[in-house]
Amino acid sequence: ISVLEIDRIAQNVVKSHLETCQYTAEELKHLAWSLYSPEEVRALQSKSCEAMWQQCSLHISNAIQYVVEFAKRIDGFMELCQNDQIILLKAGCLEVLLLRMIRAFNPLNNTVLFEGKFGGVQMFKALGCDDLISAVFELGRTLCRLQLSDEELALFTAAVLLSPDRPWLTESKKVQKLQDKIYMALQHEIQKKHSAEDKLSKMVSKLPLMKTICNLHLDKLEFFRLLHPETAMNFPPLYKEVFNSELQYSDPRES
Ligand code: 4D8
Known part of the structure; x- marks a missing residue:
């Protein structure tokens, strides 16, 4: 493999x-110093658990759409069989989201961008997932210490997405x-x-902390589903x- 080809991959x-x-x-950069006021944080905290979950799942789902678009534009991804494309996206998209979060994370005051303003862990209190949220913020802090450039972040997220060890891949060699x-x-x-x-x-x-967070999120979701x-x-x-x-993949012909 030549330097030329490596450059082409990086550029893509x-x-x-x-x-x-x-x-x-x-x-x-412009948004970085617009912080939620204490009153606004209190308003978020006093939402019901269900409303806050609904709100967060909406943002996650919105952000996932961008991750799907990212995957589709990576050379080689669309040449994988559809089965493997779905497996890679399902298994990797939260990890990619957590990596992308560092762009919207301010390690100086431990805040993250949420609906246009920055706020700390307290913002997510109503979710009732304190351990999950503190793990996410801890990850934010440790990742920010690496001071990744957008180029490094782009390549790292692509590498995470194209993990050949995801269960049930049919063409893992290709991945x-x-x-x-x-x-x-x-x-x-x-x-x-x-x-x-x-x-x-x-x-x-x-990566292990990211995996832990993904599993924790799945546990929380399962529990939430039982309650609500x-x-x-x-x-x-x-x-x-x-x-x-x-x-389980829904067959569009059946719906
Ligand atoms: O660019 O879309 O504006 C996090 C969500 C980021 C979860 C979003 C979130 C992001 C995960 C809300 C709740 C990361 C950006 C904003 C919303 C990713 C936590 C914080 C996007 C980057 C920062 C800025 C809560 C956007 C992890 C877990 C969710 C449950 C439903 C329990």
């Missing part, structure tokens, strides 16, 4: 990332080959920036589809 992935990011770096090239491009990008040479291994070392089946039924279709516990 970075372009896809920037085109599907929701916010430009410029926009985020492996794509991921290998993306990791090579990422390594190349890191060297270009003269960053610490162990930056890639530091990035990879955050009606609300859960009305979650956005994409959210339900991605996080339904059964690995």
